[in-house]
Amino acid sequence: MAQKKALLLDVSMCIGCNSCQVGCKTENKLDPKEEKYLSLTAFTALDEFNGKFVRRLCQHCQVPTCVSVCPVGALTKTDAGPVTYDAEKCIGCRYCLQACPFRVPRYEWHSTRPRIQKCNFCVARQSRGLQTACAEACPTGATKFGDRDALILEAHSRIQGGGGKYVNRIYGQEDVGGTSMLYISPVPFEQLGFDTRLGDEPMPLLTHRAMEKIPNVVTVGAVLLAGIWWITKRRTEVEQHESTTSRKQDTK
Amino acid sequence: MTAFTFPRLTVWRVIAALLIAAGGISAIIRFTLGLGATTNLTDQFPWGLWIGFDFLGIGLAAAGFTIVAAVHLFHATDYEPIVRPAILTAFIGYLLVMLVLVIDLGRPDHFWHPLVMWNPHSVMFEITWCVILYTTVLSMEFAPIVLEKFHLHAPIRWIHTCSLPFMIVGVLLSTLHQSSFGSLYLIVPNRLHPLWYSPLLPVLFFISCIASGMSMVILETMILSRNGRTILRPELRANLAKIIAVALAVYLVVRFQDMAGRGVLHELGSLTYHSMAFYGEILIGFVIPLVLLMFPRVRNSRRGLYPVTIMVLTGFAANRMNTAITGMESWPSHTYFPSLMEVLITLGIAAVGFSAFSLIAGYLPIFEPVPEATDRTPDEPWSRELT
Numbered sequence: 001m002a003q004k005k006a007l008l009l010d011v012s013m014c015i016g017c018n019s020c021q022v023g024c025k026t027e028n029k030l031d032p033k034e035e036k037y038l039s040l041t042a043f044t045a046l047d048e049f050n051g052k053f054v055r056r057l058c059q060h061c062q063v064p065t066c067v068s069v070c071p072v073g074a075l076t077k078t079d080a081g082p083v084t085y086d087a088e089k090c091i092g093c094r095y096c097l098q099a100c101p102f103r104v105p106r107y108e109w110h111s112t113r114p115r116i117q118k119c120n121f122c123v124a125r126q127s128r129g130l131q132t133a134c135a136e137a138c139p140t141g142a143t144k145f146g147d148r149d150a151l152i153l154e155a156h157s158r159i160q161g162g163g164g165k166y167v168n169r170i171y172g173q174e175d176v177g178g179t180s181m182l183y184i185s186p187v188p189f190e191q192l193g194f195d196t197r198l199g200d201e202p203m204p205l206l207t208h209r210a211m212e213k214i215p216n217v218v219t220v221g222a223v224l225l226a227g228i229w230w231i232t233k234r235r236t237e238v239e240q241h242e243s244t245t246s247r248k249q250d251t252k
Numbered sequence: 253m254t255a256f257t258f259p260r261l262t263v264w265r266v267i268a269a270l271l272i273a274a275g276g277i278s279a280i281i282r283f284t285l286g287l288g289a290t291t292n293l294t295d296q297f298p299w300g301l302w303i304g305f306d307f308l309g310i311g312l313a314a315a316g317f318t319i320v321a322a323v324h325l326f327h328a329t330d331y332e333p334i335v336r337p338a339i340l341t342a343f344i345g346y347l348l349v350m351l352v353l354v355i356d357l358g359r360p361d362h363f364w365h366p367l368v369m370w371n372p373h374s375v376m377f378e379i380t381w382c383v384i385l386y387t388t389v390l391s392m393e394f395a396p397i398v399l400e401k402f403h404l405h406a407p408i409r410w411i412h413t414c415s416l417p418f419m420i421v422g423v424l425l426s427t428l429h430q431s432s433f434g435s436l437y438l439i440v441p442n443r444l445h446p447l448w449y450s451p452l453l454p455v456l457f458f459i460s461c462i463a464s465g466m467s468m469v470i471l472e473t474m475i476l477s478r479n480g481r482t483i484l485r486p487e488l489r490a491n492l493a494k495i496i497a498v499a500l501a502v503y504l505v506v507r508f509q510d511m512a513g514r515g516v517l518h519e520l521g522s523l524t525y526h527s528m529a530f531y532g533e534i535l536i537g538f539v540i541p542l543v544l545l546m547f548p549r550v551r552n553s554r555r556g557l558y559p560v561t562i563m564v565l566t567g568f569a570a571n572r573m574n575t576a577i578t579g580m581e582s583w584p585s586h587t588y589f590p591s592l593m594e595v596l597i598t599l600g601i602a603a604v605g606f607s608a609f610s611l612i613a614g615y616l617p618i619f620e621p622v623p624e625a626t627d628r629t630p631d632e633p634w635s636r637e638l639t
Binding site: 065068069070071072073074089090091092093094095097098099101103105106107108109110111112113114195197198203204206207208209210211214217218221222225226228229232233235236 | 283284285286287288289293294295296298299321324325326327329356357358359360362363365366369370371373374375376377378380416420421423424427428431435436438439440441442443451454
């Protein structure tokens with residue numbers, strides 16, 4: 001299996017120039033206007049908190065919630081990391097929008113043949129051995145593309161070598177089972193609009209724990225119901241027999 | 253069976269016709285303009301009234317599997333007269349829910365995809381399969397009623413020979429997807445308000461659907477038992493009411509125990525948007541009906557059972573809507589209220605359901621089973637004699 005790719009997003013290095021969005025829009029041939037929020041035409045956007053900038057984009061989770069909830073498998077987690085989408089399969093149930101812990105997917109509500117839109121981690125560029133368009137466009141190195149394991153080591157060394165400049169946490173290393181977007185920040189993540197209470201457990205496990213009981217419910221249930229049917233049937237037959245024999249005795 | 257005559261114009265029929273027309277027009281607009289122009293759904297609130305309606309329709313249709321299980325699997329043959337109304341209710345309920353799902357889907361033309369493109373990890377996938385399979389089972393259970401009307405007894409006998417596995421599969425499928433509607437929300441602990449989110453959502457959904465299904469049956473038989481016709485003897489109706497009471501009591505114990513275990517009871521200490529919705533649902537739908545059902549006078553009288561069953565159904569509806577909508581809102585920043593079109597389509601489909609029930613009940617032998625229909629329970633005639 002290929003080494004998983006990731007982006008290291010260093011909040012302290014981001015100057016808010018929006019080059020990542022520009023690069024992304026050029027690569028994906030989207031409307032070039034500057035956008036503050038994720039939309040159908042902005043797969044990455046910058047959130048500002050007191051002069052600190054945070055990139056919002058699909059986190060390409062290691063165990064993606066959207067992939068697990070999609071009834072038709074229109075969303076797929078590829079070995080290299082990207083979570084990709086196949087509009088030909090999609091039925092438009094919007095469970096992915098409902099379930100994504102980062103509220104990333106955007107839906108073409110205006111369309112009669114709607115699709116979802118989100119960052120695809122430049123899967124086409126990656127297959128050609130290139131880094132993502134946003135990482136290439138970043139002038140400061142705030143977005144860095146690389147192998148996930150190597151970037152985690154680098155993030156740790158930046159935190160250790162920063163002399164207290166960073167909060168000692170890599171957001172995305174373990175959150176919801178780990179993501180491909182690894183954030184390090186000089187201020188606590190709660191102050192940057194991150195949901196820090198999602199926990200380290202992949203969200204699909206919550207569903208899995210209920211669904212794994214289904215085979216038992218079916219087998220035990222089937223035997224139980226058939227058994228009750230059999231016993232109650234026998235009971236009524238016995239009652240019937242007794243009532244007819246007692247009736248015969250009455251008539252004698 | 254009465255001969256066909258042109259239906260009399262009544263207030264209810266006019267209202268139903270208007271609602272169906274308005275819903276039909278709204279549905280055409282929805283398919284022409286898309287979901288964005290016709291609903292208040294957004295990226296932040298992608299599921300709304302229609303999903304709530306699906307929960308509701310499926311929950312009310314729970315009568316189908318509970319009564320079939322009671323009569324044909326547990327041999328409680330006294331309840332035979334309500335099997336057919338229960339199956340009809342369930343059948344209509346499921347067909348309507350499938351209709352709403354197709355309207356709700358962004359790509360209705362892809363509705364068949366889950367049949368060939370599988371993701372067994374998805375609750376939605378499981379529900380889709382269960383609903384389709386159970387609707388098939390319901391059509392098998394419903395078919396004899398239609399066949400009987402046209403005196404086609406050979407296929408009826410054929411269906412009856414394989415009816416036992418069908419009924420068992422039907423009960424299992426119902427158990428699975430009634431609970432799975434709750435499982436849909438297991439994956440959003442970060443979004444669903446703690447008063448509704450629980451790892452036990454599937455269990456709670458299952459228990460409450462039994463109360464709502466029974467209430468629906470009781471209400472139906474009472475409404476249809478007017479004009480001197482009695483479908484279900486009052487003492488049997490009272491027994492069903494006891495089952496409701498048990499289901500409500502178990503539900504309350506499980507729910508409050510779970511809430512205490514998760515430490516969210518403090519949410520009830522103050523009157524907020526969410527706690528008021530919770531109080532409304534739990535008092536109207538669960539606590540008050542449970543208290544009322546403790547009195548034999550209530551269980552044994554129509555005047556008692558009407559308000560109780562209506563309260564249970566209202567509370568049930570509130571619970572499902574609160575799970576699907578209120579609990580997903582964060583007042584006042586992030587809220588949802590359905591658009592006029594969403595409401596009209598929902599009401600139109602509900603009107604289709606009521607009209608279909610009364611039409612079919614008038615045309616097919618729903619309430620007067622002829623002897624052929626009961627030959628799968630040969631013990632029945634004498635068991636009626638005994639009671």
